[in-house]
Amino acid sequence: MAGGLVALLDDVAALAKLAAASLDDVAGAAGRAGAKAAGVVIDDTAVTPRYVVGLTPDRELPIIWKITLGSLRNKLLFILPIALLLSAFAPWAVTPLLMVGGSYLCFEAAEKIIEALAGHHAEEELAEVDTPAELEKRQVAGAIRTDFILSAEIMAIALAELPDASLGMRAAALAAVAVAITVGVYGVVALIVKMDDIGLHLSKRPSAVAKRTGAFLVQAMPVLLQALSHIGVAAMVWVGGGILLHGLTAFGLNAVPDFVHHLAEGAAHAVPFAGGFVEWLVGAVGSGIVGLIVGGVIVGVIHLIPRKKH
Template sequence: MAGGLVALLDDVAAIAKLAAASLDDVAAASARAGAKAAGVVIDDTAVTPRYVVGLSPQRELPIIGKIALGSLRNKLLFLLPAALLLSAFAPWAITPILMAGGAFLCFEASEKILESLIGGHGEAEEEAAVDAKTLEDRQVSGAIRTDLILSAEIMAIALSELPDLSIGTQAIALALVGIAITVGVYGLVAAIVKMDDIGLHLTQRDNALAQTVGRGLVKAMPVLLRILAIVGTAAMVWVGGGIIVHGMEEFGLTTLPHLIHDTAHHAGEALPFAGAAIAWIVSAIGAAIVGLIVGGVIAGGLHLLPSRKGAH
């Protein structure tokens, strides 16, 4: 009996060591994948606030909560299993699917730009005519749809950092990355859109410095939201264009990707004091130009369709 108990304890100890090693693997894999995908967080954070601009301040946090839940659903229920299945059985399909999503982002951004250039009064009147709940549902739906593309890129980038792990470890690592990035992005978005409320609270404090900071936050909020709306549209263009450029490289169409890369590299070398930043900016501009061309062609083509013209 004693020998059996000792053997059992040895087995338990061995299982515990194995579990600890697995947890270490998951933690390391999650950190590695999350760091690689973190760049997309900037784009996601810039895009989201524009969906609450013009809505009731009392509904800002509930709307962000709905979008955050939709983002988690995108990542955990749809993209995570899809990414694992595609990686295991059809890895060749990942790039064209991402490129299609990138083209959709470019189209949405180009639509926004076209509306601002030719006048979006009709849409503004239409939004004013619908009730608040319908408008809120429309904004949430649009945000979750855009998030699906950005989240797909996050999951694809994260998965690319986990090639040699078991499918179970990959799934746990991707889930941790998805949850961490979603909490980080939408927590920051919530802080941004409530900045004016924070400022108003500070103006009611007895401290003179707090009052000054509070008034500055309240005054800066409209400007910040306008800037974020512009940055959000630009982010959709450069992220979508970047996905397309990367996909072209994957398919062996390297002329344009190499042109963008070489231009960015030379620009960075010309200004070595900020070489990395300059190279990134030039690369983003190149991707944005591609995104504008692709999105403009799609949006222009759709506007020429009879049904589309009739709808407008």
């Protein structure tokens, strides 16, 4: 009896060790995958705050919560199963689908840049919406739609880091990446959009340091949101152009990707003390130019299509 109990406890201990090892493997795989997707995560963080512009302060956090739920739904219910199915049965389809998503990012960014150059401001666009509820609905839908493209890129990068993992390991690692990145991104976004409220709270404290810090946060908030709006548009062009360049390379169409790559390498050699940064910067600018050209062409084609008047 005692021997049987000891054997049972040994079996339980062995299973616990196996489970712990599996969790370590999942955590390690998720960490490697998330690190590779860091660039797109930064872009996602920069893009999102512009979707609360024009909305009342009391609705900012509820809207970000809606976008967070939409982002999790995108990643866990749609992108994760599709990514696993494609990687198992149609890996050739991943790159074309990503290129379609990258083209959409380029289009959205190019359209906003063209509208800004033509004098079409965000205030005019917001004025077209009849009620705050309609504005909120449109902003949330736009944010979730853009998040879907960025999330697909994040999950594809993460999946590429797990080529030899089992199906269960890939699913667990991708789910961990999805939850961690979503919570991290939208937690930072919530802090950014409520920075002025935090500053106002600090400015009422008796401490002189707290008052100065609070006043600085309140004054910096409009500048930061405006800067993030521009960074978000630039990030969409950069990420979209980068997706297209990687897709062209995968299909053996190397002329444009090689040109951008060699240009970046040449710039890095010309500035050896900051070669890594310069190479990244020139590569990002090259990707952005490609994205802007593609997005501009799509905008032109769409605007040439006749639309029915309401």
